[in-house]
Amino acid sequence: MRRVLGLVAVALALLGGAGCSRYPAAPDFTLTDQHGALWTLSAQHGKAVALYFGFTHCPDTCPATVAKLAKAIGENGNAEIAFVTVDPQRDTPPVLDAFAQRFSGAPIIGLTGSPKQIASVERAYHIWAQKIPGKHGNYDYDEAHISIVTFIDANGRERGIADQDESVTTLASDIRSARQ
Numbered sequence: 001m002r003r004v005l006g007l008v009a010v011a012l013a014l015l016g017g018a019g020c021s022r023y024p025a026a027p028d029f030t031l032t033d034q035h036g037a038l039w040t041l042s043a044q045h046g047k048a049v050a051l052y053f054g055f056t057h058c059p060d061t062c063p064a065t066v067a068k069l070a071k072a073i074g075e076n077g078n079a080e081i082a083f084v085t086v087d088p089q090r091d092t093p094p095v096l097d098a099f100a101q102r103f104s105g106a107p108i109i110g111l112t113g114s115p116k117q118i119a120s121v122e123r124a125y126h127i128w129a130q131k132i133p134g135k136h137g138n139y140d141y142d143e144a145h146i147s148i149v150t151f152i153d154a155n156g157r158e159r160g161i162a163d164q165d166e167s168v169t170t171l172a173s174d175i176r177s178a179r180q
Contacts, residue, residue, distance in 0.1 A: 005129065008067065011135070012034070018164060023153065023158055023159055024039060024155035024157065024158050025157055025158075026049075026051075026150070026152045026156050026157060026158045027041075027121075027125065028041050028042045028156075029041055029117075029120070029121045029124065029149050030158050031111040031113040031121065032107070032111065032112055032113055032115060032116075032123045032174060033093065033096075033109050033110060033111055034093045034094075034096040034097035034099075034100055034110035034111075035093065036093045038113055038176055039082075039109055040122075041082070041152070041156070042147070042156060044080070044082075044156075045076050045154060045155065045156055046060070046078075046153075046154050047079055047080060047154055047179075048078065048079035048080075048081070048151065048152065048153055048154055048159075048175055048178035048179045049079065049080055049081075049151075049152040050069050050072075050079065050081045050149050050150075050152075050171075050174075050175060050178075051072065051084065051125065051149065051150040051151075051152055051180075052065060052066065052069065052081060052082070052083055052084070052148075052149050052150075052152055053083075053085075053086050053122065053125070053127045053146075053147075054066070054083060054084075054085070054086065054158065055085050055086050055087035055090070055091055055143045055145075055147075056079045056087070056090070056091050056095050056096060056098075056099040056110075057087065057090060057091075057142075057143075058143070061124065061147050062147070062163050063099075063164070064164065065147060065149070065164040066081060066083060066103055066108065066115025067080050067103055067145065068166070068167075068168050068171055069106065069149065069171060070103040070105040070106040070108065070166075070173035071106075071168050072105035072163075072168050072172040072175055073105065073107075073175055074104070074106050075170075076144055077173050078154075078179055079106065079179060080105065080106065080108070080109055081097070081106055081108045081109065082109050082111060083099070083108055083109065083110050083111060084111045084112075084118070084121055084122075084131055085110070085111065085112045085118065086118065086122065086127070086129035086143050086145045087089065087131075087143050088112045088113060088114065088115055088117075088118050089115070091112050092097060092108070092112065093110070096110025096113065097110060099125070102177060104107060104174040109115075114162035127145065127146055127148075127149055128145060129143060129144070129145035129146070130143070130144050130145070131143055131169045132144055132154075147163060147164040148161050148162065148163050148164075149163075149164075149166075149171070149174075150160060150164045151174050151175065151177070151178040152178065153177075153178045153179070153180070154178070154179060159174070159177055159178040160177065160178075
């Protein structure tokens with residue numbers, strides 16, 4: 001997988017033109033954090049960011065991935081998890097705050113916004129998400145989505161991606177690379 005990611009990074013650098021960094025700039029965005037304050041990716045320069053899209057009502061993949069990331073970042077410092085909800089209808093700032101407090105080891109920033117804002121960030125990071133209707137009304141639904149982590153370095157450049165199946169050791173290595 002690392003070889004594939006390396007080839008992707010080289011291809012993106014070549015497409016970006018001569019003189020550019022070998023890592024593409026991460027698309028900037030502004031959303032609302034779990035405390036109701038505006039959070040902007042470009043304001044995070046100086047620390048690595050593990051960007052993950054999920055939802056707080058997820059019964060398995062999202063909390064397991066965030067737990068692994070928290071452990072991996074806890075071993076590395078100077079990094080944070082930016083958890084962007086794919087379910088802004090239910091994931092309000094207080095709900096995101098309660099979700100973030102379930103994990104220890106790393107700063108977790110829960111991010112939400114309007115459906116239009118979330119869709120824009122999903123498009124920028126090539127995230128697929130789809131609401132799966134339930135049988136019992138407005139809040140009875142599930143969210144299907146791709147489960148990847150994008151590592152953004154301290155200079156705001158995309159350093160690689162990983163999926164939810166990566167080990168804590170591999171995620172920690174990816175975070176160390178993003179901190180350089």
